[in-house]
Amino acid sequence: MKPSLLILIHLDDASRASIEAEFDSVYAPDPAQHAAVIATHGATIHAVLTNGTRGISAAEIDRMPKLEFVSALGAGYENVAVDHARSRGIVLVNGAGTNDHCVADHAFALLLSIVRDVPRLDEATREGVWRDALPMRPDVSGKRLGIVGLGNIGEKIARRGAGFDMQIGYHNRKPREGTSLSYFDGVEALARWCDFLVIATPGGAGTHHLIGAKVFEALGPGGFVVNVSRGSVLDTAALAQALEAGTIAGAALDVYEGEPQPPAALLKLRNVVLTPHVGGRSPDAIAAAVNNFLRNAARHFAGEPVLTPI
Numbered sequence: 004m005k006p007s008l009l010i011l012i013h014l015d016d017a018s019r020a021s022i023e024a025e026f027d028s029v030y031a032p033d034p035a036q037h038a039a040v041i042a043t044h045g046a047t048i049h050a051v052l053t054n055g056t057r058g059i060s061a062a063e064i065d066r067m068p069k070l071e072f073v074s075a076l077g078a079g080y081e082n083v084a085v086d087h088a089r090s091r092g093i094v095l096v097n098g099a100g101t102n103d104h105c106v107a108d109h110a111f112a113l114l115l116s117i118v119r120d121v122p123r124l125d126e127a128t129r130e131g132v133w134r135d136a137l138p139m140r141p142d143v144s145g146k147r148l149g150i151v152g153l154g155n156i157g158e159k160i161a162r163r164g165a166g167f168d169m170q171i172g173y174h175n176r177k178p179r180e181g182t183s184l185s186y187f188d189g190v191e192a193l194a195r196w197c198d199f200l201v202i203a204t205p206g207g208a209g210t211h212h213l214i215g216a217k218v219f220e221a222l223g224p225g226g227f228v229v230n231v232s233r234g235s236v237l238d239t240a241a242l243a244q245a246l247e248a249g250t251i252a253g254a255a256l257d258v259y260e261g262e263p264q265p266p267a268a269l270l271k272l273r274n275v276v277l278t279p280h281v282g283g284r285s286p287d288a289i290a291a292a293v294n295n296f297l298r299n300a301a302r303h304f305a306g307e308p309v310l311t312p313i
Contacts, residue, residue, distance in 0.1 A: 058082025081206040095313040102288035107159035109282035113255035149197030152204030194221035206233025219245035234259040243268035
């Protein structure tokens with residue numbers, strides 16, 4: 004008999020098919036339906052598939068008495084009630100490592116896009132505007148790249164920066180062993196040193212509004228910020244003020260507070276590039292994440308240790 008699985012996030016058809024071959028699945032990607040679905044099916048659910056943005060609450064866990072396995076599809080799990088799940092003996096896993104390259108690629112796409120102002124150049128070209136009427140944009144190569152969060156994704160961003168002959172520094176809660184990159188013990192100090200600040204740190208209460216007005220002041224009027232972590236890490240109101248005042252030169256965000264609604268304060272600004280939280284999404288990354296989920300689930304229900312525990 005297949006274990007019963009509640010899927011709380013959107014999946015493409017191929018992903019659903021591969022998962023439903025292994026589980027009796029209840030597919031509920033619409034958040035408005037979650038309460039009703041859990042009320043109807045919660046008593047029979049053995050496993051939940053979610054992500055860091057959606058998560059799963061302690062109250063939802065308590066409505067599923069047979070729940071024994073929770074997986075976040077991607078690396079993030081900031082809205083999963085981890086401590087409560089552990090108190091119930093529930094096994095927790097995530098998709099660590101499955102989309103690192105995709106996110107790092109997107110971070111550099113955003114950096115190049117905002118520094119070189121690709122959206123405006125595309126728009127101008129379509130309007131028949133020639134280059135002589137447009138301001139010149141800075142180089143990316145040879146500049147100073149600051150990375151907030153030198154985890155797996157941050158390390159891959161650093162490797163891409165090295166390919167652009169960049170000087171690279173980073174901030175973590177503590178220095179990372181085995182790296183020769185320059186360590187800064189504070190975000191403001193890192194921002195003061197670098198030209199481009201890329202945010203790749205996990206979300207959650209510990210990093211809420213870590214990037215705010217003081218960091219933007221330290222980054223300065225020639226600086227750019229890119230966020231591919233979580234929207235909560237960056238203070239949107241402070242960013243809008245910094246962009247309008249010229250405190251920094253520009254920003255590129257794949258994540259933002261209030262998702263899925265885009266930040267209204269930024270939509271009118273020309274020195275911002277926005278994408279709808281797609282940094283970790285590609286056919287390759289999603290296939291890897293689903294495969295990782297299936298391998299973890301198979302091992303758990305066979306009584307074996309999982310591969311990517313939280």
